[in-house]
Structure formats: structure tokens, C-alpha cells
Amino acid sequence: MTVLTNRIKNSRELIQDKETKELLSRSLKYLKSGYPVHFIGPSGAGKTSLALALAKKRKRPVMLMHGNHELNNKDLIGDFTGYTSKKVIDQYVRSVYKKDESVTETWRDGRLLEAVKNGYTLVYDEFTRSQPTTNNLFLSIIEEGILPLYGSKLTEPFIKVHPAFSVIFTSNPAEYAGVYQTQDALLDRLITIHVDYKDSEREMLIVSEKANLVMSEARAITNLVSQMRDHCNGDGPSLRASLMIATLAIESDIPIDGKNSEFQRLCLDILAHTVSQCIDDENPISNAEEFIIDACENMRVYEE
Numbered sequence: 003m004t005v006l007t008n009r010i011k012n013s014r015e016l017i018q019d020k021e022t023k024e025l026l027s028r029s030l031k032y033l034k035s036g037y038p039v040h041f042i043g044p045s046g047a048g049k050t051s052l053a054l055a056l057a058k059k060r061k062r063p064v065m066l067m068h069g070n071h072e073l074n075n076k077d078l079i080g081d082f083t084g085y086t087s088k089k090v091i092d093q094y095v096r097s098v099y100k101k102d103e104s105v106t107e108t109w110r111d112g113r114l115l116e117a118v119k120n121g122y123t124l125v126y127d128e129f130t131r132s133q134p135t136t137n138n139l140f141l142s143i144i145e146e147g148i149l150p151l152y153g154s155k156l157t158e159p160f161i162k163v164h165p166a167f168s169v170i171f172t173s174n175p176a177e178y179a180g181v182y183q184t185q186d187a188l189l190d191r192l193i194t195i196h197v198d199y200k201d202s203e204r205e206m207l208i209v210s211e212k213a214n215l216v217m218s219e220a221r222a223i224t225n226l227v228s229q230m231r232d233h234c235n236g237d238g239p240s241l242r243a244s245l246m247i248a249t250l251a252i253e254s255d256i257p258i259d260g261k262n263s264e265f266q267r268l269c270l271d272i273l274a275h276t277v278s279q280c281i282d283d284e285n286p287i288s289n290a291e292e293f294i295i296d297a298c299e300n301m302r303v304y305e306e
Contacts, residue, residue, distance in 0.1 A: 018055070025052070026055060026059065029052075029170075029193075030059050032193050033056070033170070037192075038144060038169045039053075039056065039170050039171070039192070039195065040171040040173065040192040040193065040195065041053055041170070041171070041197045042173050042174070042175065042196055042197065043196055043197035044174065044198070044237070045178070046199070046239075047240065047241070049127075049172040049197050052172075053125045053127065053170045053171075053172050054066070054125060057170055062123045062166055062168075063120065063123070064125060065113055065117040065122045065123070065124045065125070066127065067114070069126065069129040069131035069132040069173075071131060071133060073133070073136050075139070076112065077113065078112045078113065078136070078139060079112045079139075079149070079151055080110055080111040080112040080115050081110060081112070115149060115151075118149045118161065119161060119164060121165065121167045122167065123167075123170065124168070126169060126171050126172070127172050128173055128174065129173055130173040130181045130183075130184050131180055131181060131182070132182070134182055134183070134185050137185070137188060138185070139152075140188060141191070143163055143167075144188075144192075145191060147163045148161065148162055202224055205224040205228070205244060207220075208245075209223060209244050209245060212248075213252060214252070215258075218303050219248075222302065223244050226247075226260070226298065226301055227244045227247070229297050230273055230277050230297070233280070233293060234276075235280065238277055239272070239276045239277065243273060247268060247272055250268055251265065251268060258303060260297075260298035261298070266294075269298055270295070274291050274294060277290040277293065
């Protein structure tokens with residue numbers, strides 16, 4: 003159980019090679035200067051891990067928030083959640099009976115308000131999955147240093163942003179399903195950095211370290227997944243697929259051997275659906291499975 007827990011924890015940690023460290027260093031300077039950072043790139047490229055690693059470097063409490071189309075001002079700012087009643091009975095003088103009763107609404111801060119008030123580092127993951135009207139709040143936060151308290155019935159119309167507050171955005175490209183077009187006014191205020199898949203050598207190092215694989219086996223798996231991406235013209239399975247194959251092969255004692263039937267089955271389960279999405283014919287799943295099996299059969303594990 004301890005080994006499995008450590009492996010899960012290790013899989014979430016960002017492997018910081020020279021290029022990644024340099025990117026984090028630059029991004030931290032931007033945040034310290036008061037500019038929000040926005041990591042954009044394909045699914046599985048490591049945007050969220052980068053954002054969390056960057057947030058950790060600020061040494062402030064971190065608030066993680068996920069974008070979705072139902073997110074609204076009540077979620078971000080807060081809302082009244084019910085009523086609290088208070089009753090006081092005074093019979094200090096025996097012949098006099100006095101009762102005071104009051105009812106007040108109970109308020110609960112939303113995640114954005116909590117972060118703004120306390121100077122947290124907010125990681126707004128996949129923010130373009132929220133509706134642009136919801137994200138308009140960030141225009142006032144970034145430009146004017148205030149959070150408007152729209153529709154809250156609070157006495158103050160806004161709250162000032164804590165000087166230590168900072169926000170890191172992540173998003174997928176506009177062509178992804180479920181993604182809204184972000185307003186130019188917001189993008190104009192962010193430092194947007196494109197994050198792409200690692201090159202084959204860096205992917206191999208990440209899989210080797212996170213899954214505790216020897217370099218030769220890690221290279222064989224990442225080369226296999228890279229073939230799938232090339233087949234899909236740059237889309238297709240991400241680094242996550244390589245990590246899944248490596249981790250499950252170890253946990254299930256499946257040899258990393260392309261001719262092994264169990265290994266082939268594992269690769270089919272993890273890769274077939276994604277690869278089939280980029281095949282335009284009558285039998286995409288069958289063709290995807292055939293391509294994966296052929297790639298497995300020709301897979302080589304070379305000694306380093």
C-alpha cells in the first residue's frame with residue numbers, strides 16, 4: 003500500500019528539467035511583477051502540473067479552481083446559505099418577562115472571494131470551460147485591483163484585492179470540445195505561454211523517473227506513444243498514456259514486450275479510442291487496433 007501511495011504521489015510531481023526550471027523562473031518573475039500567467043496547450047502537456055509547481059514557489063496558500071460551464075458569480079463570490087435565529091429571554095426581574103428574537107442570513111464566501119481576501123495564489127484550471135461572462139470578474143481584479151460583489155446583497159459594492167493575491171490560468175486550445183472563446187480584453191491582460199508535449203528524450207526521462215522504469219523500457223513505451231501521435235498529425239495520445247502503460251505494466255507484472263499478448267491488450271485499452279478519433283473511415287476502432295498491434299510487434303527495447 004505504501005509503495006502504491008508513493009507511486010501515485012510521485013506521478014503527480016513535476017519533473018523539473020533545465021527547460022522547465024527556466025520556464026518556472028521566468029513565470030515567477032512575471033507573477034512577482036503583478037502579471038497573471040496563462041499556460042495554454044494540448045491535453046496532457048503538463049499545464050496543471052506547471053501551474054501548481056509555480057504556485058508552490060510563491061510560498062502562499064494555494065487555491066485550485068476548475069472551470070466549467072455552470073460556474074457562476076455565486077460560486078466565485080459567495081452566497082447566502084440559510085438563516086440563523088437568535089433568541090434571548092430576560093427574566094432578571096421576576097415579574098417582567100422579556101424576549102428578543104432576531105433572524106439573520108448566513109453568508110459563505112466563494113472560492114474567488116476567499117482567495118482575493120486572503121492573498122492566496124489562485125490556480126484557475128481550464129478557465130475557458132467557464133462562460134466568458136463568468137470570467138469578466140477577472141477584468142476588474144487584474145485591471146482595477148477590486149472584486150465587484152455583484153448580486154451579493156452585501157453592504158459593500160466591492161472588495162479590494164489583497165496585495166499578495168496572484169492568479170495562474172491554464173486552458174486548452176480553442177478547437178477543443180467544451181471550450182469557450184475567451185474575451186480579448188482578458189487575454190490582453192495575461193502573459194500567455196504555450197506549453198506543448200515534451201520531446202521524445204524528455205518524455206522518456208519523465209516516464210523513467212515517475213514509473214521507476216529503466217531507460218530502455220521507458221524509451222520503448224514513449225516511442226510507441228509518439229508513433230500514435232505522429233499517426234494523428236500531432237494530436238492523439240499524450241504523455242499521460244505513456245505513464246498509464248508504464249505504471250499498469252509494473253503493477254500487473256506485465257513484461258514491456260511488444261510481442262507479449264498482455265502488453266498488447268494493455269496498449270489497446272489505453273490507446274485505441276484516442277487513435278480511432280483521428281481515423282476517418284467506416285471502421286476506425288478496428289483500424290486503430292490493427293495499427294497499434296503492428297506498432298507493438300515492431301517495438302524494440304534496446305539496452306542503454
